[in-house]
Amino acid sequence: MFTEPVLPMSGPRYRSRMTAIGSYVPERILTNAELERMIDTSDEWIVQRTGIRERRIGEPDEFTSRLAIRAVQNMQERYGVALHDVDLLLVCTSTPDFSFPSTACLVQAHFGIEQTFALDLSAACAGFVYGLHVADGMIASGMHRKALVIGADALSKIADYTDRTTCILFGDGAAAVLLERTDDPRSEPAFFSYTAGSDGNGAAHLYRSNTAASLNGAPLRGDGKLVQNGREVYKFAVQTVPKGVAELLAQAGLTTADIDWFLPHSANLRIIESICDKTGIPLERTLHTIELYGNTSAATIGLAMDEAVRMGRFRDGDRLLLFGFGGGFVHGGLLMRWSDLREG
Template sequence: MPTAGNRKAGATPFYAHIVGWGMAVPETVMTNDDLATFVDTNDDWIRSRTGIRERHIASERESTATLGLKAAQAALECADILPIELDLVIVATSTPENIFPSTASLIQDRLGATRAGAFDLSAACSGFVYGVNMASQAIRTGSIQTALVIGAETMSRVMNWQDRNTCVLFGDGAGAVVLRAGEDEGGVLSAVLRSDGGGADLLGIPTIGSVDTLGMLDNGHTMHKMHMNGSEVFKFATRVIGESILQAVDLAGITMNELRLIVPHQANERIIQAAARHLKIDPTLFVTNLDRYGNTSAASIPIALCEAVQTGRVKMGEHLAFVGFGGGLTWASMIVKWSAPQSVDQTLLKRQRRQFSYTLARWRAALRRISRRINDFFGALNPARRRLARLRRKIDAIDTI
C-alpha cells in the first residue's frame, strides 16, 4: 500500500473515485396513518408540511451496525472488491451502537476487513459528506488506496414518539460507498465543510456524560431523545444549501450549468424547493426520495445516491453535488465527477471469497466468545483468583464509603 512518505516527488496524483455503492433499510414500514394511531397527527398534515408519506423502522433485531453491514456488503459487491482490500472504514452516525467501541469497528470485524482502520464520525445529517471528504483526502495523499464510508442510523431509537413535530420526520436505514485511488482525473473534486456551534441548542440529543452547559434540560428536552427547533432549522437549511453548493462548485472549477444532479440530505420537501428557488434551478435537478424513507440523517444522501444510480440518473463523466446539513450546526457540500460504470462485471472467485470472509468473521467472533467463557469458567475454579476477586470487591466497597 502506498503511503505519503514513500511516494516519489512528481508522481502522478491520486484521485478518489466512487467505485461501489449499496443501501439497506428495515423491512418494517410505518405509514402516516400508522403514526396517527398513537400521535395527534394525520396523513394530510404530515404530507403538506414535509412531503413524507412513510418511513422504515428497525426491528428489535436490527441496529445501526446490522443495517450498516448490509449496506457495506452491497457496496463491496457492487465494486467487486474484497474486505481485505479495505484500508479504512468510516461510519457517519448519530445513533451509534455504543460510545465505544465504534460502530465502524463492529462492521469492520463482521466484514473481515482485517487490514482496515475504523472510526465513527459525528456530524449529524452532514456526516456522510464529511466522511467521504475524510476518506478522499486520505486517498489523495497516498496514505490509503481503498475506503468504505457508511452513513447508518436508527433514528427511531432516539425519538420522542409523543412529539408530533419530530417523530413524523425520521426513519431508519443505511447507505455506503467504496472509494478507490485512481490516476484518471475525476471522482471527488471539491468539498466545503462548515460548522456553527452557536446553533447547538437548536437540534440535538442530550446523552450520557453530558454536562448541561446549554441548558437543554431546562428547556424541557429529555435525555437520550432528539429535540429540534423546526422553524430555526428550516431557516438555517434554506440559507446554507445554496451557499455551500455555490462554494463547492467554485472550488471544483466548474459552473452551475455543468451540474447534472444534486443529491441533498432528505430532510423536508419544502427545504429542497426553497433551495432550488435560491439557486434559480429546476427542482427536478434534486434527487428526492424522502416520501418513502423520511429523514434518515447521515444515511439519507447515500440512500438517495444508490437509487439515483439504479434508475439511471447518474451517468459517466457527469458532475453531481452532495449537500448535507444538520445538528451542530453543521453543513457540507461536495462536487463529484462520476467515473464509475453503472455495473461492474462480477468475478465468481471474488464473490466466493467475499462470502468466505463474512463466514470466517462470524466464526472468529463465535470462537472469541467461547474462548472468553472457557477462561471465565476455569478462572472461577482457581481459589487464588476467587480470593483476589473477593479482596477487590472489599476494596471497592471501602472506596465507596
C-alpha cells in the same frame, strides 16, 4: 470555505474513484396512517409540511451496525468487491450502537477485515459528505488505498414518539460506497470541489442529550431522545446551503446549468424546495428519498445516489453536487464527477 486536501510536499498526487455502492432499509414501513393512531396528527398535515408519506423502521434488535452491514452486503452482492484489503473504514452516524467500541469496529469484525483504520465519524446529517471528503483526502495523501465509507442511522431508536413535530420525520437506513486509489496521475479527480463549515451556536436547536444535563447554562430536554427546533433548523438550512452551493460552483468555475444532479440531504421536502428556488437548481434534477424513507440522517444522500444508480440515471462524466447539513450546526458540500460502476 473551500479547502484543498493537504498533500505531502513530495510524491505523486493520488486520485480516488468510487467503484461500488450499496444500500439497505429495513422491511418495516411506518405510514402516516399509523402515526395518526399514535399521536395527534394527520396524513394531510405531515405531507403538507414535510412531503413524507412513509419511513422505514428497524426491528427492536436492528441497530446501526446491522444496517451498515446489510448495506455493505448489498454492495458485495452487486459488484463482487473484495473487502479484505480495505485499509480505511468510516461509519458516519449519530446513532452508534455504543459510545465505544465504534460501530466501524463492529463492521470490521463482521467482515473479518484484518488490518484497517476503523473510525466512527459524527457529523449528523452531513456525515456522508464529511466521510467522502475525509476518505478522499486520506487516499490523496497516499496514506490509504481503499476506503469503505458508510452513512447509517437508526433514528427510530432515539425518536420521541410522543412529540408529533419530530417523530414524523425520521426513519432508518444505510448506504455504503467503496473508494479506491488510482495511480494514474493523469486521471481526473472524482471529487473536485469542497466546502464545509460549522456553527456550534446552533447546538441547542438540534441535539440528543447524553451525559450532559445542560448546554450554555440551559437545561437539556429529551432524556436521551432527539430534540429539534424545526423552525431554527429550517432557517439554518435555507440560509446556509444556497451560500455553500454558490461557493462550490465559484471554486469550480461552474454554474447551476453545469450540474447534472443535485443530491441534498433529505431532511424535509419544503427545505429542499426552498433551496432549489434560491439556487436555481431545478427540482427535476434534484434527487432525494424523503417521500418513502423520511429523514435517515447520514444515510439520505447515499440512499438517493444508490436509487439513481439502480434506475440508470447517472451517465459517465455527470457532475453531481452533494450537500449535507444538520446538527452541530454543520454543513458540507462536494462536487463529484461520476464514473460508471460495473456490477459483477
